[in-house]
Amino acid sequence: MVLRAQGLLGAQGRRGGVPGMLRQLGAVQLDTISVLARSHELVAYARLGPVGRAKVEQAYWHPRAPAAFEYWSHAACVLPAEEWPYYAFRRRAFVVKGVRWHQSHPDVCERVLARIRAEGPLTATELGGAKKGGPWWDWSETKIAAEWLLDIGELVCRERRGSARVYDLAERAIPPDLRSQEWSDELCAQCLVTAAGRSLGVATEADLAVYHGLPRSLVRRVLPSTELVPVTVEGWAQGAFADPDGLGSLGVRARGRNVMLSPFDSLLWYRDRVERLFGLRHRLEAYTPKAKRTFGYFAMPVLAGTRFVALVDPARDGDALVAKQVTLLDPGASPHVAPALAEAASWVGCTRVTLERVEPAAASSALRRALDAPS
Numbered sequence: 001m002v003l004r005a006q007g008l009l010g011a012q013g014r015r016g017g018v019p020g021m022l023r024q025l026g027a028v029q030l031d032t033i034s035v036l037a038r039s040h041e042l043v044a045y046a047r048l049g050p051v052g053r054a055k056v057e058q059a060y061w062h063p064r065a066p067a068a069f070e071y072w073s074h075a076a077c078v079l080p081a082e083e084w085p086y087y088a089f090r091r092r093a094f095v096v097k098g099v100r101w102h103q104s105h106p107d108v109c110e111r112v113l114a115r116i117r118a119e120g121p122l123t124a125t126e127l128g129g130a131k132k133g134g135p136w137w138d139w140s141e142t143k144i145a146a147e148w149l150l151d152i153g154e155l156v157c158r159e160r161r162g163s164a165r166v167y168d169l170a171e172r173a174i175p176p177d178l179r180s181q182e183w184s185d186e187l188c189a190q191c192l193v194t195a196a197g198r199s200l201g202v203a204t205e206a207d208l209a210v211y212h213g214l215p216r217s218l219v220r221r222v223l224p225s226t227e228l229v230p231v232t233v234e235g236w237a238q239g240a241f242a243d244p245d246g247l248g249s250l251g252v253r254a255r256g257r258n259v260m261l262s263p264f265d266s267l268l269w270y271r272d273r274v275e276r277l278f279g280l281r282h283r284l285e286a287y288t289p290k291a292k293r294t295f296g297y298f299a300m301p302v303l304a305g306t307r308f309v310a311l312v313d314p315a316r317d318g319d320a321l322v323a324k325q326v327t328l329l330d331p332g333a334s335p336h337v338a339p340a341l342a343e344a345a346s347w348v349g350c351t352r353v354t355l356e357r358v359e360p361a362a363a364s365s366a367l368r369r370a371l372d373a374p375s
Helices: 017-025 039-048 053-061 081-097 106-119 141-151 185-200 205-212 216-225 271-278 334-347 361-372
Strands: 068-072 076-080 155-161 164-169 229-231 240-242 258-260 300-304 307-317 320-328 352-355
Touching: 017 039, 017 053, 017 076, 017 185, 039 053, 039 258, 053 155, 068 081, 068 141, 076 081, 081 141, 081 185, 106 141, 106 155, 106 164, 141 155, 141 164, 185 205, 185 216, 205 216, 205 240, 205 271, 258 334, 300 334, 307 334, 320 334, 320 361, 334 352, 334 361, 352 361
Parallel strands: 320 352
Antiparallel strands: 068 076, 068 155, 155 164, 229 240, 258 300, 300 307, 307 320
16 A cells, blocks of 8 residues: 555556656655765656656756745655645744744845846845855855745745756746635645645554654644544554555555665655564665764665565766665565666666675675676
């Protein structure tokens, strides 16, 4: 149920291309780390196969017909355009709070709004510079103002130029029928919890709260008004809730892929859930000192049908995809890991795969043979 709901099993996840995938997931996380590709590209690849990377970018941020906007959900995410009203509660909360982690200045905010109103959509650089000159988080006052105005819904990002956000007036970029809907906190939460239930298939209260970043108390309050049905899951200590449409997939066989998932994939957002479902203890180690890492900088779990069978820490070196470390969770996983590596390499334009380290070392020969075997 979970893998179908996440578009990783069966044909449903491939219908509608990237926009259809985004609607099914409800949110695709953004992150600055790029190893094989940016995470929002890897999420589409995992579900749609080797779709063109430019096609993915264009589907999210097409300058004339974008399918999405960027905002805070589970984290910073690409969200379906039609879900603008769902986040009215969060925009109001920012207004009440009056500050994010940077302090914005009203006069700078007014100047930013005036320029975008007069000149059209602009990046932070075009507005006067994104940084003061220090570390990446050392934002300029202009960038702080633009991000604050995005937080409260005065500005919106529906386009990117390269990797840079393009800010526009919400009143100009969001269709009036969406912008005019100012929903209550309860209605926002009801819609987000229902959507999360569809995207998760079956979930605990905590799972539902984490998916779109909602307070558990609010999730608990609105659950009775959603269409989700209470269920018991064997082996789970907590009660759960299921998408009624998803229950029909129980017992229905479907073919899955051998595929490497981004650590920021929505299937992996909540560590407790991943361990509860798959027995996988997965932690992103990009911010862990190198000597203390277990699986590697950007270890990507390898999904083989309905099981996680390995973790791969990849890199690129010219035309080679370099598997710096492959950790096999199943000694017989090589026939699944090899095609996952080969397909990912081809998708990012590499012509070969190089193995640096395999754990356990005794499985190295089998994995090398599987990679060398004709596809």
